[in-house]
Amino acid sequence: MLDKVVQNKVAKAIVTPEGDMDVLSLAEVQRLQDISDGGLHKIFRQCCLAVLNCGSNMDDAEEVLSSFADFDVHVVQQYRGLKLEIDNAPASAFVDGEMIVGIRDNLFSVLRDIVYIHGELLGNCALDLSNSEGITNAVFHILRHANVLRPRIKPDTVVCWGGHSINSYEYQYTKKVGYELGLRHLNICTGCGPGAMKGPMKGANIAHAKQRVSDGRYIGITEPGIIAAESPNPIVNQLVIMPDIEKRLEAFVRLGHGIIVFPGGVGTAEEILYLLGILLHPRNADLPYPLVFTGPASAASYFGLIDEFIAETLGEEARSRYQIIIDDPAAAARAMKQGMEKVTAFRKLHSDAYHFNWVLHVDDHFQQPFEPSHDNMASLNLHLGQEPWKLAANLRRAMSGIVAGNVKANGIQAIKQHGPYHISGDTGLMQRLDALLEAFVEEKRMKINASRYVPCYRVIR
Known part of the structure; x- marks a missing residue:
């Protein structure tokens, strides 16, 4: 669902995933919405904006974030699965009212990796990130979870x-x-x-x-x-x-x-x-x-x-x-x-x-x-x-x-x-x-x- 476009921004859009990333725990949703230093909202918002800003000629992260200071993204868990409610996204991510498929897929890749890294990987006591072997195993786990290993x-x-x-x-x-x-x-x-x-x-x-x-x-x-x-x-x-x-x-x-x-x-x-x-x-x-x-x-x-x-x-x-x-x-x-x-x-x-x-x-x-x-x-x-x-x-x-x-x-x-x-x-x-x-x-x-x-x-x- 897409709202009106104002100044090259889409005021409000609702996006649902296609694939495996369709359910989250209540704790995961809460961390993604947490704006405190210990929460994940800041990093999730920043990565989502980058994906939606595909094709931009800006290479200054501070400038990007400033240009879209009113951008925000919210994870909504419902009985049919999850959805993302997005405010003031770059209009270039949409065509005729629909988010471009590749951009939508990458958006949910961001969700997948941030939830996995900060929810499961970093809290895994079996992976000691203070030593070389633990770090290499962490890299492997992230790539495997992202399904890029063949x-x-x-x-x-x-x-x-x-x-x-x-x-x-x-x-x-x-x-x-x-x-x-x-x-x-x-x-x-x-x-x-x-x-x-x-x-x-x-x-x-x-x-x-x-x-x-x-x-x-x-x-x-x-x-x-x-x-x-x-x-x-x-x-x-x-x-x-x-x-x-x-x-x-x-x-x-x-x-x-x-x-x-x-x-x-x-x-x-x-x-x-x-x-x-x-x-x-x-x-x-x-x-x-x-x-x-x-x-x-x-x-x-x-x-x-x-x-x-x-x-x-x-x-x-x-x-x-x-x-x-x-x-x-x-x-x-x-x-x-x-x-x-x-x-x-x-x-x-x-x-x-x-x-x-x-x-x-x-x-x-x-x-x-x-x-x-x-x-x-x-x-x-x-x-x-x-x-x-x-x-x-x-x-x-x-x-x-x-x-x-x-x-x-x-x-x-x-x-x-x-x-x-x-x-x-x-x-x-x-x-x-x-x-x-x-x-x-x-x-x-x-x-x-x-x-x-x-x-x-x-x-x-």
Whole structure:
């Protein structure tokens, strides 16, 4: 049911689920409606707004929430099942009085994950989230509950990383790569947002149609802090909300069988450092994990800069874990397909599951949530005299803090109150880091509204 549209907002709408998410306990409904700090209403409202705001060109969570300050969502439990009553939703989520089916499905994915994580998972005494094994098991449980794990299917899922604020030429290239992946019957997993997260899904969707693939998967993995700034794109047909950025990143590397990286900014740099740090750990030395950096000819200098930074900070071993393919979508897809064959053989040999990479060692340094406070950012260990995988972990945290200061509501508010983050360490390392970040600014890769960008950080040389 839909009420009138005023100023691009739908005053009131009632939505019911189609599928399994049709009943909740009274306690679950009460927590979803609880507006106190211990309640779930704030996080539920924020994630629902992000889903309904699909297609938005805003990448500032605070701006999104301010623009829809009168938005609200209420869970109503009735004898026939549950329904959502929504006030002042973005009108773009509806067509002729009906909510778009994909948006409705993703809305109830939000409900499913928030109820499960905060109602069953975090209160499960069998999962100790203070240790590595417990965290990995939690990631597995969330993905299984979201029904994205497919046992007995050979490796076919490519994770695509890249910027949400890429230019149109780079976006078209991501579509071409996605198309080539889809022609090879590969599925796509991204961070679910716009730009390099949308393009590969769109390209693969067309290729799957040509190949008569009727069950193509376009998996979007996000978390509450980032979803408001990067609303799920309309191609996503399986949306998963993880509790935090660290579990989101681990979900990518456990679920995916290979990763393609497109041009991006600090968020993409964070993802690269995360994966390279894991692969540099001695326990993962012999584990195959196809990793391809690719972009159009205009992105050659960008990947040259990334490659140089990695070589100067993490060393040649890190460089050996990826290949750079410029302006050749078919070659990038072929490299990924060939890499999948090695992954399949390795998992057969080690009796590892196809659907979840249990053998991969993810150290505690990459799992414990990092709170990007000013004190924590200032005290990061950014010195060269440590093992490369540990340096990668700390550099990843620095990038994560900048992402928070750029687009997450809490990070933006912290910058307004206390000024930019201070990042310090070895002089040479800080010079290289500052040069990399300056390049992101100059190439307008920090935010969609790059002309207004003011750095949320200061690198102390």
